[in-house]
Amino acid sequence: MIGAWLGFFVDLFDIYLPIIALAPAIGYFVSPGLGPEGVAIVSGCIFAATLIGRPVGAAIFGRMADTVGRKRATIVAMTGAGAVTLCMALLPGYQQLGLASVVLFVTLRLLAGVFLGGEYTGANPLAMEAAPPAKRGLYSGIINTGFPLAYAAVSVITLLLLLVMPSQGVDSDYAVWGWRVPFVIGALLSFALALYFHRSVSESEVFAETKPNRAPLRDLFARDNARRFVQVFILMNGFWLSLQPVAASLPQLLGKDGVGMTSVQVTLVMVVAYLLLAGADVGAAVLSQRIGRRRFLVAAASIMAVVGTALFLSLSRLGADVPMWAVAATVLLVIIVVGPWGVLPAYINERFPTSVRASxxxxxYSLAVVAPSFYAFYQAGLSAFMPFNDTGAVLIAIGAVLVLCGALSGPETRNVDMRSSGNG
Incomplete structure (x- = not known):
């Protein structure tokens, strides 16, 4: 469990590096004459490259985890992620390499996505297979706290750096070298995690007792496994779609073009919200162990559709006039929409038999992120019919409906035998 938590933390730490740490220094990698739209496209390409790489990594390392072992797949994936992240920290900028600097950065982010997509593919099944059945919910929630705590850690490190060094202009200390500090930290964390798995984590007994599957990808899309895959894929499309307005669009909504908070205030509010989210992750997963995963997911989707949508609309329409409500609504929105993710490490692993579990x-988990990654285009299309700041509420509502459909079409899983050849 500790290994899986560390892996998830390092994974999300690296994911949020370009969004949080590089954002104030993005001018270092682009032409000085590039307008705001061009800068936004470059930033979007950097983030999208990582997401595109994740399904590729899941396929490569999922097969590896199902054939040669969960432990070995995790070690290789994290070593690769660390090496690529360190290369990013050493990249020269536009003034040295011109357009090639951002091309190299996007290429390295794509490679990082491949390796990061392999991290949870091996580590999380290993942890769930090792967990006592009655504690799978608890372990699942603890593992998932790596997401909000990584977000908070990157935000705090970036904020501290911005407070102690100049950040205005491409020649400022932060633009030239300050942003590299969190990237070096991310690389060192990846190497440390690989070493931890090598020295301290044993291979899954469940995997070791099962005859290795030499064709897990083929078997994954055959018969009952294909049905399981489609059900989880629908569920995860809903989770990813509802997440985007909260994780990606909410900071912009809280900023000067929406609620009116300063960048420091937005960062502090989001850090507080994500620290509280860590507790909500554990609470949600423990509750699912008591009442059942399926019943929990149905209830969470319903609350997300009604309360989550209302909270987002209240932020876009009332937040600027009632600052204290904006803070409270942000915290509640993050907990309601993102808190149910604490159940997923247990639920998804419980849905697949050992022979194809990692794959x-x-x-x-990863393929489902592709369509929701184009959330900005969906919001742009919806803005023709409604205020742009309200469009995130629509995505939350649609995502909640997909989660509900996915949950209703799947069985209860909390008591499944992880050693069985079929999981319902």
């Missing part, structure tokens, strides 16, 4: 978990 099924990694691919269903």
């Amino acid at each position: 099924g978990y990694g691919l269903a």
